[in-house]
Amino acid sequence: MEHQQRWRPTVNEREFIERALQSDLRVDGRRPFDFRRLKILFGREDGSAEVQLGDTRVMGYATAQLVQPYKDRPNEGSLAIFTEFSPMADPAFEPGRPGESAIELGRVIDRGLRESRAVDMESLCVVAGKHVWSIRVDLHILDNGGNLIDAANIAALAALSTFRRPECTVGGEDGQQVTIHDPEVRDPLPLTIHHLPIAVTFAYFGEGNIMVIDPTYKEEAVMGGRMTATINSNGDVCAIQKAGGEGVMSSVIMQCLRIASVKAADITSKIKNEVSTYTSAKALQKVKRLPATVPQKDNVPDVAMKESTDGALERQSTKASSDVRQISKEPLSIVKDNKQEDVEPMSTECNPEVKSKPRFTVGEPDETQGAISPKSLKDAVKPKHKRKKKQHNKN
């Protein structure tokens, strides 16, 4: 119920902004249907993103936790949006309980993402009725330059699309034991995102005849009404919020939706570009830097490589169990000491072969092993396999 004291324009300022809008001019020199410059930055960790939309800055951070699912949806994960309006960003934001605008913002973004089923919830289920992933997105407003909803929505999407959850497997005697794998052991998995619902906010002035997109802080103080349309790039309307204010004709609303769908397509491609640049940069970082003397390294796509050897190793461990036993009999200390040195030769010596022979087939693991430098491969098997064994035992 509390009204927040926000900056109020003087009579002159108000008149100036309104007068200028009548001749299609905005105070920051944009045209009515231009967005401000959008910049998306990613943090060092997966799932964190900072969005700058003109002066507005919002930070999104996605995290996940294994929880018990809701009773009515035993095989679905959950997604929750939390907003934090720090008094740092705007003197109108009060510390403590979230105000009305914080709640509205959270609810609009939440509806856009959840009700339109943008994030696949069923893929977040680990054991039905027992363990599901609960994704939490925290949105922190760092600077309020107007149009927080759009900026926060983009921040949430960027955070979700770079977010990786740790892989986990179900095992144990009763088949209910959940093992969460360390990100170092198994690559964490991205979320399944079906589409990106983009929020586009319109501000209405003067009896609802003038409208602009992406209002700034000053325009927000003057506007008579506001509408946020959440639309994906296919032109599907995912959510709309027009909470009272200046009335507009229904034909104007449809016009707004059409404009919004064009803008949504632009922003979608922008987000996708930024995310793919980030993920590829991140993948490059993961490549083990080897001494310059090794020439083969350059064209080895590290992620794919790791997976293929991993898979192959598992198959080996089941098929050729005798080999495994042999390996595991070797003293632990040696393995630990040699870990670093062991892994390196694997990637240099074995991978060319792995690449040239597309995949180990299940039937002939021993053969291939025999053919390709058996010692090095065996050595390479050791540390990883041991680590896995140990984890299982712990649980």
Add this chain to the structure above:
Amino acid sequence: MEYVNPLTGFRVDGRRPNEMRQLKAEVGVVARADGSALFEMGNTRVIAAVYGPREVQNKGQQVNSKEALVRCEYRMADFSTGDRRRKPKGDRRSTEISLVIRQTMEASILTHLMPHSQIDIFVQVLQADGGTRSACINAATLALADAGIPMRDIVTSCSSGYLCSTPLLDLNYIEDSAGGPDVTVGILAKMDKVTLLQMDAKLPMDTFETVMELAIEGCKAIANYIREVLLENTKRLECQRG
């Protein structure tokens, strides 16, 4: 689940797709309030009370002293839903609905005529069967009119949805919780302008247009009914004066 019978075309509660639930309104139900109303849409039942215009209680809340301060509180009674449990005051949903109702009513109240004053609107859901926010807005309009607060136009609201590839008017609880799209529209009836529009779930744009138009038609029908009720009420008051 089938929400529209493919053979008969009737809905789960026996209505046609573009049929509204029965409306019932009563004005002047709270003795102490300046204006009050009870509004029913089928099994949804809400009560609204208006106090004001009166002196501003908390001066800090006043943003612009040249206009009246409008406040609104939406609350769902603990016994209004199927599972009876204590609902925390000021949860996210009711805070948002309070905000939405307040801003919608602000759009129709001539606030500049009542400087240095405040108007309080209290809406309480007695029975919830879908479309509570629409019913609350309709009740608030009636209560404001009963309190004699100058208004630009009457605001009415109605919801519509889209299930089994059929646009449906005025969703009840079963249809509302089906997970399909839900469009709530509030219009200024005479000016024919949309002031409130809320929607969730995914819907292609052309379908959205038909669903929204359907809701607007519903709002207009409600506006006609509200006008009748107010006229009746005024006639009654006139008789009492003699």
